[in-house]
Amino acid sequence: DADVTQTPRNRITKTGKRIMLECSQTKGHDRMYWYRQDPGLGLRLIYYSFDVKDINKGEISDGYSVSRQAQAKFSLSLESAIPNQTALYFCATSASRQGARPHTQYFGPGTRLTVL
């Protein structure tokens, strides 16, 4: 969905490096989310943000940090990458405004991260 973009799409890095994954959206949604997906598993929530001043930890936030630079931008950082953070990372958005489908989420294309 071109309304939610993620950069980079693929990244290979080494243990200990700092990595930033970026997400931008043009849907005008206030809520943004970061998930990771591992083979054979569903998505697990890392962090979520309901507006620029609101950041919340998800199920698996350890080793990650986020920044909501603007309503349209939500970045995920791995301060010191480790091999078990190798995964597919997805950004998603949703709208909280009245009348919108409640909590239907719109996903970006994903970033495939490999930590060697």
Add this chain to the structure above:
Amino acid sequence: SQQGEEDPQALSIQEGENATMNCSYKTSINNLQWYRQNSGRGLVHLILIRSNEREKHSGRLRVTLDTSKKSSSLLITASRAADTASYFCATDAHSGGGADGLTFGKGTHLIIQP
């Protein structure tokens, strides 16, 4: 931990047949959603059913919800090769305070044989 669990984990059927996937969850929900994921791509929302609804249709999709059994099913009728994908249920649980992100199951991988 996952709220929803899909069953089966994998399903292979012939084109034209119907495909049924099930989802069970543990706690009370506001709504339940089904998403599709093509290999390596982002998830795409298919259908949402609210906790006070029992059945919903969208094209070739039919979703049922049984809150007493905490389960849902997704039926795809007259399957096509393009339906090959992984299907996830996601729940939006009662939160009391603030709501949070959806909780996804591990998915059912559906293969449609031509």
